Amino acid sequence: MSSPNTPSPNQTAHTPSGQTATKSGTSSRRPLLPWVAGPAWFLAALVTWRWPDADDFPDTNQLAALFCTIGLALTVTAALRRLSARAPWAIALGLGFTAWEIIQAKLLWLPRPFFGTPQDLLDVFLTDWRRLGDSLLHSLGLLAVGYGIGAALGVAIGIGLGRSLRFRYWVRPLIRLIGPLPPVALLPLAFIIIPSSRLASEALLALAAGFPTTILTWSGVAAVDPAYYDVARTMGARNRFLVLRVALPAAMPQIFVGLFMGLGVSFATLVVAEMLGVKSGLGFYMQWAQGWAAYPNMYAALLVMSLMCTGLVTLLFKVRDRVLSWQKDGLKW
Amino acid sequence: MVTTPTRIAHPLGLELDHIDHGYMIGGVFTPVLDDISLSIAPGEFVALLGPSGCGKSTLLRLIAGLEPPHGGTILAEDIPISGPGPDRIVMFQDPTLYPWRTVRGNVALGHDIAGRKDPASVDAAIELVGLKGFERAWPHQLSGGMAQRAALARALVNDPRVLILDEPLGKLDSLTRLTMQTELHRLWRDRGFTAIMVTHDVEEALLLATRIVVFSPRPARIIADLPIDLPPHRHRDDPRLLDLRKNILTQLGHSADW
CATH class of the missing domain: 1.20.1270 (Substrate Binding Domain Of Dnak; Chain:A; Domain 2)
Structure with missing residues (x-):
């Protein structure tokens, strides 16, 4: 009998380790x-x-x-x-x-008005909260539409590139030409050819989110173990099942990397678009504050923007943790 | 293992008629199967033995319908096989469980593909392979033997008429392997499906099969077709089994080594 070349001994199932970390270790200091x-x-x-x-x-x-x-x-x-x-x-x-x-x-050690006091910052929130909130909503709205469309298109195009030879033949050269271009570089052109600056910004945000999502979805789909398809095919699965229930979940870890990268590029594109074209949003607010030397307002907008960005990244990671709960271990944001 | 809920499967008979197949490797056509003709009766347990890389697994892919043969036809009950179907389920050497599905989700795969809801049969299949209590485990939490059991349950839940086994026990440690051989044999007897198994292990073939087909090195040709006329309950040390083993090893060109 040939010797079994088994890689692992027959161990019993184990739960993911990690919850056993001692919590009572710092009990003497805790109170x-x-x-x-x-x-x-x-x-x-x-x-x-x-x-x-x-x-x-x-x-x-x-x-x-x-x-x-x-x-x-x-x-x-x-x-x-x-x-x-x-x-x-x-x-x-x-x-x-x-x-x-x-x-x-x-003590007023640092030069004004570049350095504000905590009460300056508070005053901005107390007096200008309506406009700040409005700017935040505008930014979020722009981001939601642009990023949402870009992410959805990116996943769809990525799957197409990974699964269809003809689709890849026609779309790959376009992706290679347009994708690596920073979306910001297209801003002047977009504002000229698209009459609405809001629509133009949304298109650029979609591009910003779409490119990384496309590439990483593609690489994820391309890396799917062909045996996964064979297993489903032998049970009679058609192409629709192979794409939606095999390729997509198998590529999901990669897709989330793409979505995360796309979110980062989207933030950058959003701020520049709001500073240059759109007459609303946090970027516009910041530009306006700087123009009037209203530095506390600028800091306030910066703080709101930072909270918005980190909040959205946190949201994305929460979704990811939920969708990828089957993974052995993941990065904790 | 619990007692098997016996089901009368209608085992499928297969007729392989002058099968030729090959692959383009580095721009050169490499023949893999050379004029394979084989008639498999419903309910047989056929073991395909042959040197590593000879093309046995390719033959299984053709029977499963994952690829069409270059030449020849494969008939299932007089109808040519044109693609994969849930009446012919493959169990691969690796469990190939989907890591994003729990054990339960993996076993239910065939139902999901067919758009069928039958949780009771999923539970029954899980219990049948001894994985009760692990329904919600993720594949990465299973040992190699348990993963292969889950793969077996995933195959059985489809009530296959032919179970195509591509060295399913090849990567298990020897003790798990012995247990799984016994269970596989029992399942085959209780369920009554046709089984076609590729293996490197002569002893495994002799323990399980009603017939052993021996292949030459690539391109694979059939060099021996031996019915195994032994009772279903066989013992590893049965002298008739040892004789057959010597015979088969001679066919494979290993007589001097053994």
């Missing part, structure tokens, strides 16, 4: 640190409230109230024993705001 987070923010509130400002800054008392509220919220969280892992960050942020408040609002 203390979360309780420091609240006071760190109370300190920020106290400094803001009692130490006189170096200049006539707006909303100092509101800021102190905000810091105080955060401090209270953190104390409640600590009492509910929900703060253990995030406590160091909460403390660092409280102390950081205290330092910023002292350096800029109380």
